[in-house]
Amino acid sequence: MTVRAGVAGWPIAHSLSPLIHTAWLSAAGLDGAYAAHPCGTEADFNRLLDGGRAGRLRGLNVTAPWKEQALSEADIVSPTARACGSANLLVFEGGRIVADSTDGHGLLIALAEQAPHLSLSGASVVVLGAGGAARAAVQALVAAGAEVGVLNRTAERAERLAQDLGARVVTPEALTTARLVVNALSVPPALDLDALPADAVVMDMTYRPLETPFLAQARARGLTGVDGLAMLIGQARPSFEALFGVSPPDVDVRALALEALAS
Template identity: 70%
Template sequence: MTLRAGVAGQPIVHSLSPLIHTAWIAAAGLDADYCAFGPADAAGFAELVADGRAGRLRGLNVTAPFKEQALALADEASAAARTCGSANLLVFENGRVRADSTDGVGLMAALTEQAPQLDVRGRTVVVLGAGGAARAAVAALSGTGAAVGVLNRTRARAELLAQGLGATVVEAEALAGAVLVVNALSVPPEVDLSCLRDDAVLMDMTYRPLVTPFLTQGRARGLTTVDGLGMLIGQARPSFHAIFGIEPPPIDVRTPALAALGETP
């Protein structure tokens, strides 16, 4: 029987997840299908989850705006999902729904791949933003022993995020001491990068465009940069394993993903 899985979000037409997972499915020789679902609203997403409970889906990756709802609809959740307050992965088995968050794993994988010299343990890192993406980044980085600061235009939102995650709320002055700055905003941040250390690393969680204005500014300063595509692929690997029960084959999925973005390797 063909295993059915996919990614759910709105909008979803530009998602690279089907390309990545389909390449792994083909390389592994699985009888499986992974496609994009674009529920119009919360009710439509709930219907997808009901399909999973009924055995018509094996798993779902979840993106905005359904990540919090995904956690709420689950019967059980990993510590990572509970910490993030959202889930980007649902696995269906015997009528039950298991939620997880692999975003933090993806973030750390991207840093390891593209900034292998970086060691954040006991050092200052700053996360820009206070939404769901920022929460996943703060949770992952705090778990490594980094001293995480949250910088957001609305201080109250930053304080709400930092609570319980071992982070602090900081002002722009904190950037001067950061070894890593992560942009978790969906728009280019309004920060002055001239104050950064010469060995600072910049990461943008967005991958459209691959080299964002934030990363372009960092490269102009000669800084190491980490793109959001590395994180997307990094979070997809544990998702594939959770859904299909095997590790993704060791093939190159970044090159076709870059081609889909109109980028060159």
């Protein structure tokens, strides 16, 4: 019987997740399907969850704006998803919803791949933003041993996030000693990257465009850049294993994704 899974969000037509998971399914020779599920309203999303509870879906990746809703609807929540305050992975088991978050894992994988010289243990890190993406980033980075500062326009949100996850609130002056800056904002940050040390790493969690203005600014300064596509693929790996029961096969899904982005 075909194992059905997918990704839910709005908008969702741009998502590269179906491309990535379908490539892995094909290479693994699995009887599986992974599709995009547009959910423009909360009612749409809840109907999709009802289908999962009824056994019509094995599971879902969840993207904006339904990650917090995904967590609140779950019957079983992983410690990571609870700490993040959101879930990007739902698995349906016997009518119950199990929630997890693999975003932080994806971030760490991206850093390991594209900035292998960076050691996070004890490193000074600045995360830009205080929304759901920032929360996932901070949770993973704190767990990896980094000293994380949150820089956000609204201090109250930054303080709440920092207090919840063991980080601190910082000002732009923190950039002068940062080993890593992670942009978790949905818009390009207005920051002067000249303040960063020469060996700093800059990461943007966005992958459309792949080379964001923020990354381009960093690379122009000779800094190491880490892109959001590496994070997307990194978070997809444990998702695939949870949804289909096997590790992803060795396929160059990044090349496929780059081709799709170019077109």
